[in-house]
Amino acid sequence: MREFNVLVVDDEDEFRDVIAKSLEKRGLCVEGAENGLKALEILEHSRTDVVLLDIKMPGIDGIETLRRIRSLKPLVEVILLTGHASVDSGIEGMKLGAFDYLMKPIELDPLLEKLSDAYEKKRLQQEKIEAALMKKHMSMPI
């Protein structure tokens, strides 16, 4: 497994901590944000690959945060996490470009799997972009 950067956005500190600890133990770089605005702030100047985003949060909620993340960092993949089996918000999230949505409670292994899938997707996308950029640079006369 490749090492990649994950940003966990959840208003519960304990959850952020335990997830961060568990994921770091599995070799991932994990940052935490307690709300959407904080998450956006962190995203501005960090190399985050995947965001694990709780839908229900005080302040701006997960969906709104997702929308802003998509405009701020279109390449960053977002996995929605919800305690609510509201398919509607899940579907809305998917429409907005979330990689997937997960329902609490979820165990570490399936969570890790989803994160890896998301990272893989992001990586492939980035490679394609880099390849395209490379071509562009190469074709450009210096």
Added chain:
Amino acid sequence: MERKKKYYSAITKRLLIAFFCLSILPILIFAWIMKDTVEETNIIKLRELATSTIEHRTEVISIFLNDKISLLSMMVSFYPREFFLVQQNLDNLYLAMGSRGGGDIVDLQVIDAAGVQHGYVGPYRAIVKDKKYSEAPWFQETLISGVHVSDVFTGFRNVPHFVVAVTNSLKSFVLRATINSSSFNSLLHSAQLGPHSDAFIINRAGNFQTPSLLSRTELDENEKKLISFDNKSQAVITDTDIYKTRWIGNGQWLLVLKANLADSMDFYLTLRNRVFIIVGTIILLSLSAAVTISLALARNLERADKEHAANSMQFAHVEKMATIGRLAAGIAHEINNPLQMITSQAGWISELLPDEDPAAVKNLAEYKSSIEKIRHHVKRAGTITHRLLGFSKKMTAQQDRVHINELIAETLSFVEREAENNSIAIIKNFSPDLPATMTDGPQLQQVFLNLINNALDAVGPKGMVEISTSLSADGRLVVECADNGPGIKPENLEQIFDPFFTTKDPDKGTGLGLYISYDIVKKLSGIISVENRTGGGALFRVILPIKSYGKQE
């Protein structure tokens, strides 16, 4: 319930009264007026008849009387006094008059001015021979007024007679004739207007001059008054009779015509009976119509009220379920977060455990198994919260692809525990590979939940409930829910789907479950029916169409 019954019977009563006032009362009033009118018409008719009859009879009798008088007057004017003194002439005259007068003249008598009889023709020659009449009042009157008509008397032959005497202009003699008045009787006979009607002549003293046709010998009180009442045009109407009177001749006799009202009532009675029959029929018809309509209206009202109440209850029920759904979703959501914490923390421990020195940690295996148990139970709790969330989601009506077997299996999962506790066997007899159909799954689930709950209630402990699904010959889904309970009483089969019909205790059942089920199945274009199994117990059958429109997988 009792109060409601009273309310509906009050409505029925009010409707009946309204119908009565609007239809039957006018008919009765009409009948009453009709009856009076007919009665009055009858009296008028009878009076007219009496008037015309009496006029006619008066004329005839007057003519008869005048005929006799004029005949005699003619004789005395025509022949000289000497002519009558000859017996032979008198005989001839008698014979001639006899043939002309129709045998009315019984005898002829010639009396001179002094009152001495000079000649006689007739059956009583011996008795009247040489009789002197100078003092007799009738003789005096004849000489004074020229004519005398006597009262009727019964002569020697027991036949009613009356006497007409005339004198000539010189008053030198008097010709007296006895006239048989029985011809009056025949004239009056034809004046009888009915079996209880009468026609007779009386004199001023009130004595019968002709026999009463009803063989009466005396006048009654009313009739006595009539004698003094002399009005030509007016009839006297008593309760039972109409009297019409006319003076005859020079006011000596009174012709009385008594027409019995009852006699002439025949025509009126048939008319009245016809009116009564028609009115009776109309009353019966409108009464039955009124009763039918009133009852039907009240029943419709009752049913509409019931349905309205049932709909409100159903609406309230749906509201309640939606509220419960929201509540459940809220709770589930709130519980999912701690569950997530538990599973994450447990996961963290299991991440760390492999780092421990197995030798240093005495109970490593125990920790591991404990963590596994924590995970297992969190998963269990998660299943419950997810189901709760699913339940809330289902509160919104929508058409979805539904696999009937899965739906029923899920429904059964709600009640399996309860069935287990009561040692009720639930037999699933699912036909595999049933096609999915577009329908309202959650609503359908409520139907099956109702049916299964009813079945569980019916069988009681140690019973058996069998759920089977199959595909009918015409390609519809058939779900049967059978139990081996006591079954349904035949008289209840009809109304088992009625709102508020329940055989359970009042605090146990609202009587709405099957009504709501019926309503839902009907809305989903399905059929729900019930029957008793031959082996005992009830069998509910839900038949659903297979619809395949909408999204396809």
